[in-house]
Amino acid sequence: MSTPSPAGGLRQMRPGSVSADNPQGSVLADNAPEARELGLYVHVPFCAKRCGYCSFNTAPLEDGAMVRYLEALRREIDLLGALAWAPRVRLSTIFLGGGTPSLLTADELAAMLDRIRSHFELVADAEITVECNPESVTRDKLAGYRTAGVNRLSLGVQSLDDSILPRLGRLHDARGARAAFEAAREAGCDNLSVDLMYGLPGLDLDGWTRAVEAVLDWQPDHLSAYGLTLDAGSLWGAAGIEGLPTEDTQVDQYWRLARAAAARGLEHYEISNYARRGFRSRHNQIYWHAAEYLAAGPGACGFVGRMRYANVKATPRYCETLAGGDLPVASFEHLSERQRLGERLILGLRVSDGIPAALLETRLDGDSRLRGFVDEWRARTLLVDTGDRVRLTEAGFLLSDALFVELL
Ligand code: SF4
Structure with a gap:
């Protein structure tokens, strides 16, 4: 009964391109x-x-x-x-x-x-x-x-x-x-x-x-x-x-x-x-909050340490893997600092509490084109500063995909 979301699903987030036929528990x-x-x-x-x-x-x-x-x-x-x-x-x-x-x-x-x-x-x-x-x-x-x-x-x-x-x-x-x-x-x-x-x-x-x-x-x-x-x-x-x-x-x-x-x-x-x-x-x-969670079940995705991973998707294969005594991890990816920052930004901006402004500044540092893009969002009141945090408004939520693509 899971449902799609306008700015990308969470449970079906792809864990990365590293994959293998054999389980990697x-x-x-x-x-x-x-x-x-x-x-x-x-x-x-x-x-x-x-x-x-x-x-x-x-x-x-x-x-x-x-x-x-x-x-x-x-x-x-x-x-x-x-x-x-x-x-x-x-x-x-x-x-x-x-x-x-x-x-x-x-x-x-x-x-x-x-x-x-x-x-x-x-x-x-x-x-x-x-x-x-x-x-x-x-x-x-x-x-x-x-x-x-x-x-x-x-x-x-x-x-x-x-x-x-x-x-x-x-x-x-x-x-x-x-x-x-x-x-x-x-x-x-x-x-x-x-x-x-x-x-x-x-x-x-x-x-x-x-x-x-x-x-x-x-x-x-x-x-x-x-x-x-x-x-x-x-x-x-x-x-x-x-x-x-x-x-x-x-x-x-x-x-x-x-x-x-x-x-x-x-x-x-x-x-x-x-x-x-x-x-x-x-x-x-x-x-x-880009925090850590374990995953269990076919196709479930988890995030521990700096690693995002996904289980074997097909249920029969998932069952076979576990019958053989292995954890059913099928793919994983160690996130780089840049990927981690991008995820913290786009996941954090989904929430009305927003993110620390300093975190956004880290991403904008040295990228004048992106800074101009973000400044325009601020000018249109799609993105607002509240104390030391920055957050999307409800109008910004509606258009958030366009910003997230830029921030990743
Ligand atoms: S998981 Fe998919 S098929 Fe099953 S009830 Fe939800 S929306 Fe329908």
């Missing part, structure tokens, strides 16, 4: 994290059905596949936990993404989290998030997740238009989305996020406004809203799709949400994310 042994606290991303690579716009690493769930995957994941967690540096780190967040993690039963999820806890210390208030699709949850299942330790849910609603949802390939309708939200609250979830998408085929400004207002009426703690992108790996990216709103309409949809969310007291704290005060996604902030 030993690179994790050789690259200890610099931080004591890390995040952990766990990828669940199955969905009941593939959505037309989706380019994430997921496949229809076939008989026996979940059991094989969970066995491989258990081995991967054991191997990660056996790394010499593992006892020195603590996990501050765990994020189960996909795919559709809510295909897991509560018992399967509890066993997975227990396995992680058996190898890694968790901080006392660790954030544990599960992405859920409305049709795959019930109050009892979500209560079981909560008992297992899950304290945050992210619900993939995407749309409340019953003529658009089937076209997307979604399996729920608007009533089902609302019922899932209520089930989560009844199960005791007090940190609940909703995902919506704009720029969808057939979605006009009035329809978008109705969806936004309806979801805001539910009073979610967090709201993510992504503009549709036609990624190459998606069905729509390959075949095309008719009925897309114009670019002007998509811009209007962005502003309609930004203003409606502000009117309800949600802070627009990241390009695509809004939250009640105190409810920012801690896991995603690890990405945006």
Whole structure:
């Protein structure tokens, strides 16, 4: 149920060009994290059905596949936990993404989290998030997740238009989305996020406004809203799709949400994310702060020390690799100082807190063309200085891709 973002996906960030046919799990042994606290991303690579716009690493769930995957994941967690540096780190967040993690039963999820806890210390208030699709949850299942330790849910609603949802390939309708939200609250979830998408085929400004207002009426703690992108790996990216709103309409949809969310007291704290005060996604902030996180599951990407890496993408190969006793790292890249700076700039500027002005100055030093470009953004109030920090405005968020290309 993962969704594309307007300024580039996070979970599908490419780890670099170094790759090999053979697993290279030993690179994790050789690259200890610099931080004591890390995040952990766990990828669940199955969905009941593939959505037309989706380019994430997921496949229809076939008989026996979940059991094989969970066995491989258990081995991967054991191997990660056996790394010499593992006892020195603590996990501050765990994020189960996909795919559709809510295909897991509560018992399967509890066993997975227990396995992680058996190898890694968790901080006392660790954030544990599960992405859920409305049709795959019930109050009892979500209560079981909560008992297992899950304290945050992210619900993939995407749309409340019953003529658009089937076209997307979604399996729920608007009533089902609302019922899932209520089930989560009844199960005791007090940190609940909703995902919506704009720029969808057939979605006009009035329809978008109705969806936004309806979801805001539910009073979610967090709201993510992504503009549709036609990624190459998606069905729509390959075949095309008719009925897309114009670019002007998509811009209007962005502003309609930004203003409606502000009117309800949600802070627009990241390009695509809004939250009640105190409810920012801690896991995603690890990405945006260019901090370190481990990865588990097929195709999952991690970042430790100065190294970005990605696991074997195909689930059968992932399972085979772990059955052979190897960590399933397929590719890795040691970031140069310049790459690291570029990532800190573009990830940090995604967030409303922005970045230290001195960091931007380091990048601009000696590059008069880029300095002129940035000065123009400042003159247009797309980029503003606040004390010793610099940040994008909401208008700057909307155009941020153009700046990020320059800063990398
Ligand atoms: S639910 Fe749809 S969008 Fe989400 S990962 Fe599965 S196929 Fe992709």
